[in-house]
Amino acid sequence: MQVSMIVNGEQVSGEIEPRLLLVHFLRDHLGLTGTHWGCDTSNCGACVVWLDGEPVKSCTVLAATASGHEVRTVEGLEREDGELDPVQRGFTECHGLQCGFCTPGMLMTARWLLDRNPDPTDAEIREAISGQICRCTGYATIVRSIKWAAAYEAARREAATADASSNGSAS
Amino acid sequence: MTAVDFRPPGFENNDQKPIGYGRMLRKEDARFIRGKGRYVDDVRLPGMLHLAILRSPLAHARIVRIDTSAAEAHPKVRAVVTGAMLAERGLAWMPTLAGDVQAVLATDKVRFQGQEVAFVVAEDRYAARDALELIDVEYEPLDPVIDVRRALAPDAPVIRTDLEGKTDNHIFDWETGDAEETERAFASADVVVSQEIVYPRVHPAPLETCGAVADYDRVSGKLTLWSTTQAPHAHRTLYALVAGLPEHKIRVIAPDIGGGFGGKVPIYPGYVCAIVGSMLTGRPVKWVEDRSENLISTGFARDYIMRGEIAATRDGKILAIRTHVLADHGAFNAQAAPSKYPAGFFGVFTGSYDLQAAYAKVTAVYTNKAPGGVAYACSFRITEAVYLVERIVDRLADELGMDPVELRLKNLLKPEQFPYKTKTGWVYDSGNYEPTLRKAMEIAGYHELRKEQAERRARGELMGIGVSFFTEAVGAGPRKHMDILGLGMNDGCELRVHPTGKAVLRLSVQTQGQGHETTFAQIVAEELGIPPDDIEVVHGDTDQTPFGLGTYGSRSTPVSGAAAALVARRIRDKAKIIASGMLEVSVADLEWRKGAFHVKGDPTRAVTIQDIAMRAHGAGDLPEGLEGGLDAQICYNPENLTYPHGAYICVVDIDPGTAKVKVRRFVAVDDCGTRINPMIIEGQVHGGLADGVGMALMEMIAFDEDGNCLGASFMDYLLPTALEVPDWETGYTVTPSPHHPIGAKGIGESATVGSPPAIVNAVVDALKPFGIRHVDMPLTPSRVWEAMQGRPQPPI
Numbered sequence: 001m002q003v004s005m006i007v008n009g010e011q012v013s014g015e016i017e018p019r020l021l022l023v024h025f026l027r028d029h030l031g032l033t034g035t036h037w038g039c040d041t042s043n044c045g046a047c048v049v050w051l052d053g054e055p056v057k058s059c060t061v062l063a064a065t066a067s068g069h070e071v072r073t074v075e076g077l078e079r080e081d082g083e084l085d086p087v088q089r090g091f092t093e094c095h096g097l098q099c100g101f102c103t104p105g106m107l108m109t110a111r112w113l114l115d116r117n118p119d120p121t122d123a124e125i126r127e128a129i130s131g132q133i134c135r136c137t138g139y140a141t142i143v144r145s146i147k148w149a150a151a152y153e154a155a156r157r158e159a160a161t162a163d164a165s166s167n168g169s170a171s
Numbered sequence: 172m173t174a175v176d177f178r179p180p181g182f183e184n185n186d187q188k189p190i191g192y193g194r195m196l197r198k199e200d201a202r203f204i205r206g207k208g209r210y211v212d213d214v215r216l217p218g219m220l221h222l223a224i225l226r227s228p229l230a231h232a233r234i235v236r237i238d239t240s241a242a243e244a245h246p247k248v249r250a251v252v253t254g255a256m257l258a259e260r261g262l263a264w265m266p267t268l269a270g271d272v273q274a275v276l277a278t279d280k281v282r283f284q285g286q287e288v289a290f291v292v293a294e295d296r297y298a299a300r301d302a303l304e305l306i307d308v309e310y311e312p313l314d315p316v317i318d319v320r321r322a323l324a325p326d327a328p329v330i331r332t333d334l335e336g337k338t339d340n341h342i343f344d345w346e347t348g349d350a351e352e353t354e355r356a357f358a359s360a361d362v363v364v365s366q367e368i369v370y371p372r373v374h375p376a377p378l379e380t381c382g383a384v385a386d387y388d389r390v391s392g393k394l395t396l397w398s399t400t401q402a403p404h405a406h407r408t409l410y411a412l413v414a415g416l417p418e419h420k421i422r423v424i425a426p427d428i429g430g431g432f433g434g435k436v437p438i439y440p441g442y443v444c445a446i447v448g449s450m451l452t453g454r455p456v457k458w459v460e461d462r463s464e465n466l467i468s469t470g471f472a473r474d475y476i477m478r479g480e481i482a483a484t485r486d487g488k489i490l491a492i493r494t495h496v497l498a499d500h501g502a503f504n505a506q507a508a509p510s511k512y513p514a515g516f517f518g519v520f521t522g523s524y525d526l527q528a529a530y531a532k533v534t535a536v537y538t539n540k541a542p543g544g545v546a547y548a549c550s551f552r553i554t555e556a557v558y559l560v561e562r563i564v565d566r567l568a569d570e571l572g573m574d575p576v577e578l579r580l581k582n583l584l585k586p587e588q589f590p591y592k593t594k595t596g597w598v599y600d601s602g603n604y605e606p607t608l609r610k611a612m613e614i615a616g617y618h619e620l621r622k623e624q625a626e627r628r629a630r631g632e633l634m635g636i637g638v639s640f641f642t643e644a645v646g647a648g649p650r651k652h653m654d655i656l657g658l659g660m661n662d663g664c665e666l667r668v669h670p671t672g673k674a675v676l677r678l679s680v681q682t683q684g685q686g687h688e689t690t691f692a693q694i695v696a697e698e699l700g701i702p703p704d705d706i707e708v709v710h711g712d713t714d715q716t717p718f719g720l721g722t723y724g725s726r727s728t729p730v731s732g733a734a735a736a737l738v739a740r741r742i743r744d745k746a747k748i749i750a751s752g753m754l755e756v757s758v759a760d761l762e763w764r765k766g767a768f769h770v771k772g773d774p775t776r777a778v779t780i781q782d783i784a785m786r787a788h789g790a791g792d793l794p795e796g797l798e799g800g801l802d803a804q805i806c807y808n809p810e811n812l813t814y815p816h817g818a819y820i821c822v823v824d825i826d827p828g829t830a831k832v833k834v835r836r837f838v839a840v841d842d843c844g845t846r847i848n849p850m851i852i853e854g855q856v857h858g859g860l861a862d863g864v865g866m867a868l869m870e871m872i873a874f875d876e877d878g879n880c881l882g883a884s885f886m887d888y889l890l891p892t893a894l895e896v897p898d899w900e901t902g903y904t905v906t907p908s909p910h911h912p913i914g915a916k917g918i919g920e921s922a923t924v925g926s927p928p929a930i931v932n933a934v935v936d937a938l939k940p941f942g943i944r945h946v947d948m949p950l951t952p953s954r955v956w957e958a959m960q961g962r963p964q965p966p967i
């Protein structure tokens with residue numbers, strides 16, 4: 001069957017078997033290997049991507065289901081000018097990854113969380129990533145990484161507000 | 172503020188950019204945070220086929236007949252292979268790392284549920300899976316041996332009928348220590364405590380399963396194998412021995428590895444199947460197992476039933492420990508441990524204490540379960556050893572009515588006793604234990620916690636405090652004592668400094684997330700003054716790196732870390748001679764300050780390592796007798812293991828209504844000697860602590876009486892998420908290793924080794940009002956509830 005969807009802002013299409021999983025469409029057909037596959041049963045979250053702005057486990061979504069919709073993967077986090085998303089920086093800054101296998105899914109959930117809750121508590125972060133498994137970090141540094149991104153974005157917002165008000169007074 | 176450099180308040184000191192040791196952000200992260208890591212399943216080659224393995228649904232059965240005709244007729248199938256076909260090529264069996272043999276594909280019988288029976292190579296992943304359904308296997312079921320306690324019964328079915336003359340399921344008996352001396356110590360003791368302690372079967376379950384891409388070039392005869400391996404060089408040699416391929420025609424590439432924890436040390440049948448598939452079809456073949464395959468067939472860990480006994484005086488002086496272990500090795504003895512150590516390093520079960528005598532006997536048996544036995548960050552069975560001693564010391568404290576901390580403080584080895592030879596022959600290189608335990612108590616607020624516990628207990632609340640103290644033995648060899656299938660446990664390292672003073676370091680060890688690209692660059696930076704960012708670390712490719720046995724048992728820093736420091740020092744020695752020529756002074760008149768040689772007494776006259784590198788490769792004469800270039804290679808043979816230690820304190824609360832255990836706090840104070848990158852060390856500790864929570868409270872690979880694996884998916888094999896673990900509280904002390912060139916000790920497994928007893932000790936402590944003295948892991952709500960009702964149940 002024919003599917004078409006927007007992936008990381010680009011229109012893509014493909015001729016696929018109806019049973020093809022979204023994770024395999026992304027990895028094997030589009031070559032977007034940043035999304036990983038880890039468990040088959042929606043437990044590990046290595047395959048988390050966004051479908052129409054919501055995190056989903058792409059190992060249990062059919063590519064056909066995603067047809068006509070919008071998908072965002074880890075490859076779509078970095079801005080076109082090469083600036084990293086703050087959650088990407090946060091994970092580097094706070095050692096939020098070791099082997100890197102769970103990282104793309106964690107980043108997608110982290111971005112989703114901060115878009116809805118710019119100043120999450122530790123408990124809210126732990127709740128948000130509780131559908132995902134990391135075998136390396138013991139999670140504390142992931143929590144710190146997401147807090148780093150939140151603090152970074154708060155500081156940037158504050159600076160932008162200050163800039164705007166100083167510009168305003170100058171004009 | 173610039174977006175790139177800005178750090179929010181509280182995080183300003185995150186990257187200290189050291190030229191040497193210190194907190195430094197990881198070099199490897201750049202690709203992982205962009206989704207640009209390259210794992211085995213990311214490898215795509217032109218014309219690549221996909222392989223899937225048919226596995227046995229039964230634990231023990233005779234194979235009567237296999238019909239592959241329907242699978243072969245599938246339009247997308249390129250090959251279907253059975254054990255009989257491999258047998259014709261002499262490939263049906265392969266050696267295990269423990270010197271046994273294991274079936275690549277079953278020929279005569281299947282011996283565990285999930286055993287490899289046949290494989291299909293097809294045009295895509297889904298078609299390969301489809302074709303498995305078309306293979307018809309007729310089995311004649313046999314009685315399975317599941318309970319390890321019954322494996323040696325005279326009427327137990329014999330599992331390994333393939334071994335000539337084998338009439339039982341016994342693998343080996345291994346002893347250490349002195350039985351008679353230990354008996355005398357027990358006879359003279361005021362107090363003896365005995366306890367059966369089960370360390371259940373668990374699985375390392377790295378998030379990336381095992382897999383391989385085999386590419387055999389029929390023209391050149393060269394095999395390139397991308398595979399999930401922690402030991403690429405050892406694997407290459409074994410493939411040469413198994414497949415009869417010449418070793419120089421085999422290239423093993425370990426790309427990014429999505430976690431290993433010991434599970435990616437053995438050679439699994441799937442790797443061999445991928446190689447055979449590529450040789451048969453002449454095309455690249457990819458095999459990636461799914462999660463169930465990973466959990467039911469690849470290397471499990473533990474599965475030790477330990478009868479432990481401890482003898483002491485009434486005032487709390489520990490005299491002796493002894494134990495008899497029944498070890499379940501599954502259907503094939505495939506554990507990965509040094510050849511002369513069939514029970515791994517279980518011999519360090521004497522722990523961190525000054526004893527008069529010790530004795531252990533380990534009896535290993537075959538059962539109809541998956542093969543393996545050493546994995547999951549266990550330091551070759553030290554996990555089991557530390558759990559045994561730390562549980563039984565707690566049992567003794569309870570018996571004596573002593574505080575478990577006081578009992579440990581009374582018996583810990585003293586700093587002046589090092590190097591200390593244990594009663595089982597291990598020479599602990601260094602240690603200063605009491606400050607480590609005191610520090611953990613201080614961070615935890617131990618005495619206040621005990622007061623709080625008393626108050627809560629009075630209110631009927633179940634709060635527990637658990638302590639453990641461990642000594643690890645990591646960094647195998649030396650080679651005279653330690654080898655794997657005859658390959659000596661030493662590791663190579665090659666360093667080339669380029670003309671502009673940038674460098675490439677080539678390692679035999681293999682990261683699976685430990686951050687080698689950063690840590691090893693820092694080791695060289697410390698020795699040569701070249702910034703870590705100017706040092707490229709190459710690993711995971713047998714064509715590009717010197718020989719060595721790989722990363723497991725926390726070997727990387729103790730063995731290859733030493734190699735990296737020494738190879739850099741060799742470069743520095745040569746650089747010094749070049750510098751003497753450049754500065755026209757004698758070598759004796761030079762002094763090294765990180766990054767440059769200075770003329771003694773005239774610090775303005777100096778040449779940097781970069782200047783020297785250019786001279787080494789440039790025009791003009793070098794001092795007489797010196798070759799050009801600035802390269803060196805060494806193979807490091809460790810003098811001894813390194814012995815990190817640590818003190819852990821865990822606080823738990825148990826819901827009296829549901830018996831659910833909540834880990835409220837966990838304090839870990841580790842001593843791994845010299846600390847290269849504290850951020851990475853802390854990360855290693857954190858990961859191990861989460862493993863400990865998983866093993867203590869959640870994880871078990873259990874079987875029913877027919878041998879069906881009950882932990883065959885992540886819905887059944889429970890791993891901790893962010894909700895089950897606390898925010899770790901860590902601390903450290905520093906006792907450098909006296910024999911390691913930079914004083915560093917391994918850290919990768921300390922927390923996995925040390926944390927389970929702290930958690931179980933805390934739970935048992937919380938349950939004291941119920942008169943409970945021991946509960947076996949995993950301490951799930953149902954098991955704790957049963958224990959609270961007076962019905963403790965050992966796992967099988």
